[in-house]
Amino acid sequence: MTATAQPSRIRVQPSFVRYQYETAYDEMFSAPGVPREHYQALHRTLLGMPQEELLKRQQAADLTFLHEGITFTVYGSKEGTEKIFPNDLVPRIIPSIEWAKIEKGLTQRLTALNMFLRDIYHEGRILSEGLIPRELVYSCKHFRREMRGLNVPRDTYVSICGTDLVRLPDGSFAVLEDNLRVPSGVSYMLANRKVLKRVFPTMFRDYGVWPVDHYPQALLATLRSLTPENCQYRQDPTTILLTPGVSNSAYFEHTFLAQQMGIELVEGRDLLVHDNVVYMRTTAGLRRVDVIYRRVDDDFLDPLCFRPDSILGVPGLFNAYRAGNVTLANAIGTGVADDKAVYAYVPEIIKFYLNEEAILPNVPTFLMTNGKHRNHVLQNLEKMVVKAVGESGGYGMLIGPHSTAQQREEFRARVLAEPRNYIAQPTLSLSCAPCLIDGEVESRHIDLRPYILMGEKVTLVPGGLTRVALRKGSLVVNSSQGGGSKDTWVLREGNGEDRVAKITSFERKAG
Amino acid sequence: MAYSVRHITRFRYEPAVRESVMEVRLQPRTDMRQRCLSFSLDVTPRANIMVYRDFFGNAVHHFDIPGQHEVVEVAAQAIVEVLPPTPSLATYACDWEELDERVAEGDYWEMLLPSHFARPTELLEKLRAELKLRRQGNPLELLQELNTELYESFEYAPNTTKVDSPIDDALEARRGVCQDFAHIMIALVRQLKIPCRYVSGYLYHEDKVKDRSPAGATHAWVEAYLGEMGWVAFDPTNNLPGCERHIRVAVGRDYADVPPTRGVYKGEAASELSVLVSVAPIDAPEPEELPPVMVIRSKPLNSASSLALDHQQQQQQQQ
CATH class of the missing domain: 3.40.50.11290 (Rossmann fold)
Structure with a gap:
């Protein structure tokens, strides 16, 4: 649905009216309406760009994905299993x-x-x-x-x-x-970047990514x-x-x-x-x-x-x-x-x-082989995420808060039958980031998958795949479960503050 | 006691196949209980034979034949000396507590966890209840009794199960061959939290003893870890303890770890597998009559598109 299809709508620029502030960490805003420093320029660009223009750019991006055949396959679905990988235009920004x-x-x-x-x-x-x-x-x-x-x-x-x-x-x-x-998804990281550079060339250049x-x-x-x-x-x-x-x-x-x-x-x-x-x-x-x-x-x-x-x-x-x-x-x-x-x-x-402490912590995890953990989890299934230990891609898991009583019973039986095969984690509220949904900016849950190479030396390409749970309120970002992705910008230095002035002048020109 | 062992395996394909790749576990082990004094392996058509030791310490020979061929023949010949069992072994028999301590100290998990063939099933559970199998007395005596009970509860019947039959087939029919006996015993012993493993090898058949398992085939039995006594062998097919007549070739969690031959090839063909095994004391005269040859045939697969696919070579069941 586009804005032009709704004549009653007066506003021509995308707004944040549908943007929900949640208890989760918000990537863009430190408080309602107050963007973090490294997001200020992007925030202004979004506000300053006509909605029609944004939609046009989104369409252009979608077309590129289609033409380049950037697809993925969903297993276990009867109709066409090959799908275009959904992409979101609003970049996710990480300070250096x-x-x-x-x-x-x-x-x-x-x-x-x-x-x-x-x-x-x-x-x-x-x-x-x-x-x-x-x-x-x-x-x-x-x-x-x-x-x-x-x-x-x-x-x-x-x-x-x-x-x-x-x-x-x-x-x-x-x-x-x-x-x-065999981790996958790195091609989407590269494709997202290619498309974003084409869609927001000036902003990309000025941000110093x-x-x-x-x-x-x-x-x-x-x-x-x-x-x-x-x-x-x-x-x-x-x-x-x-x-x-x-x-x-x-x-x-x-x-x-x-x-x-x-x-x-x-x-x-x-x-x-x-x-x-x-x-x-x-x-x-x-x-x-x-x-x-x-x-x-x-x-x-x-x-x-x-x-x-x-x-x-x-x-x-x-x-x-x-x-x-x-x-x-x-x-x-x-x-x-x-x-x-x-x-x-x-x-x-x-x-x-x-002999070092972990720099990046784990999230709390309950082992189902541990009787104490297991009892705790089974009593609080509706608050837990239960995962099969050897699976990936979001298959074989139960998201407590979004599950039905029947699903919970099914998992309870599975856990009891094969405790070694399951672990549980408290439901995490993944951080939220702005996404362009039908011409409006809304908040969606995201994660981040950076890719690390280790051979003669360690190489981390700055960035990664930011996966988005495109369904409102959903916490599942896996592409096989209706997730999409967006470009990830790692800034060269500082937090983008010094570049804000420059980008403001760009907006004036563009506007 | 020293033996001369011959083990010839022949695959015949009609029409010819190509790109055979094979792995064989045919070289008798050398360890505390036996010594392999000589071993030779001949492959027709000629191939480069390479060898490695697998994670259980078994010698694995492997080779590949890229070109077209109708026959693959693998002839193994070995001279093995089996040492007599230590008579005073039973004096080392331990109780359950000691055994548990020993097991906890060492690295025996592999032989305690369920494996491909030796895994608990409902039918196994039924058998366990029927035999009233639980920890009691001392571990050695319990396993000796179990060995006899399995011998008595199951009929020895060739061709009732296949090389890849799950234990439920034998449990259901109450009959099978040594491979089934071994897998059932392993699964039961592991349930008692005693490490237990599969042994692939040969049994020397003396004229005066009537063994149920036939001459002219490979054999399989089990070994259980009993603390200070080490790995103690039981042969439930023949109601025997491990003895000087058992020649050990390979050990693993179950048959899937140690098939005598395993291979794949490309091409669509009917195949015929024949196996000849002869075991004789080294000082015995060359037998005039070779033991009978075991032959297994298979039908070709029908799909025409399977020409480029890898087909699994037939495997020899341990009798």
Whole structure:
């Protein structure tokens, strides 16, 4: 519905009349009507821009997404499963000082998680010292005993990570979950930026935003820095992207990243293993492969070693990997570190390996294997978010406040039947940010997924994917559950205050 | 006692297939109870054989055959010396408290948690109630009794279950082969919170003893961790304790961890698997008659589009 379709409406500029101030942290306003310093310029631009103009720009942005085929797939829905990824025009702005803390915190966290993975697949110090129950690790369905004693290049198990952060009501960031297997969404971060730069070119320039466009090159450099030692005599290691194929929800991203990095996009059937070496079938014959950026889950990688019914994998791949003739990024078996029950132990993991306090805290988490926790949660189900430990993408979870009595009963039974498979967290009020909804600015809940690369060095592209729960009042930001995204601007310095004057003059010109 | 073991596995495909990739666990273990004195593996068509040790310490040989082929033959030959069991073992038998302490100290979770085949089911629970299985007496005696009870409650019947049958099939029919006996015992023992594992290997059949499991096949039994006694073997198929006739090849949580052969290939074909196993004392004369060959056939898959897919090779059930 557009403003022009409603002749009764007098106002031509977007307003904040429908903007709701909630108890949650508000990204834009410190008090009703009072924008935070780094949002002032944006606030003024929004107020100063005719509504028609905004709608036009939103349409232009939507068209770009459509033309570029930026889509995702929703599983389990009967009608067309491929959808345009909804994008919101109003950028989310993070001052440099806040970003500095996020950067430090995530680097610390990923360093510790990599040390944890190395440890549990080798000596198991943290297990023998009793900090983490052995049973918790061994009963994790993503624990790969095949990885025991196996060394990976640079001891880096997770080289590509996407960590979900939320902002708590007091304004501090906390980690909601780690995605250490095959995190996706980075292409939307890049697409959002490309579109925003086109839609708000002047404001973008004047705000002084860190670029994110170098992500594909940083990813390629990270992958190449993990070339196996056996192949280091090779001047130009062959790096490829292994995709499950067109029916995968992130296929668009696979094609996009492969094209941006200038590497081959292959499926399992394009590869073969001979004498412990991986080859790619090309029109010019077989070509040796050194590094595989795999977007296929562990279970499906090698029918000889893992699920025998997998048709997406490469038979013998694990043996080539074990022999050190090929690198897989991420390594196999990283899922044990993003298991939601192991997540509860991450602050202790950081303390154990780095002897530091976690810079970014966890959100409180109840383990259902703990009888006390379980009783507390089952008595307060309507206030809790219950999650299956091995799932991602918002599947298999119960949002207490938005659930029906029947759903709660169902989860109660599930938790009691398999306590190891569930954790619970108090319902968090994610922070709110302004979004353009039908030509008006409204507030919606958001989170943040920055992407961290770890190879020779750690690279955090400043920004990330800000996911938006587009349904009013909803707390679920997953794209598979009706979420969208918006561009994330990390400011180069200060908080944008010094640039306000400049942008005011731009508005006058534009107006 | 030293044995000479021959184990020949042959896959025949009609029409030819390509890109076979195989892993085999055929080399007898060398540990406190036995020594593998020699081992050789021959593969036809010729292939480069590589080897690694898996996470349970088993030797795994693997190879691939890229070109078209109608036959894959894997011939393993080993000389193994099995040491006699220590007679005074039972004096180390521990009580439950000691056992629990030992288990808590070490890293035995893998063999306590449910695994692919050895997992609790309703039928297993029924059997447990029927056998009135619970912690009592001392652990060693309890498991010895359980070994006998399983032998008596189940009929040994080849071809009633398949290589990938869940234990419920055998539990329902009350019959099966050694693989089923082992999985059922493992699942029951783990419920008593005693670590228990699957052993794949061979049983030497003496003429004077009537074993239920046949000669000419691989065999499987279980080992339970009983504190100071270490891993103690039980063979519920034949109502035997572990003895000098058991030759151990591989240990794992259950069959899924240690199949003698496992492979995939590309191509659509009818396949035939034949297995020949012979176990003889090293000083015995070469037998004039080889034991019978076990043959399993499969029908080809019908879908034409499956040509490019990886098919699972047939596996040999442990008898």
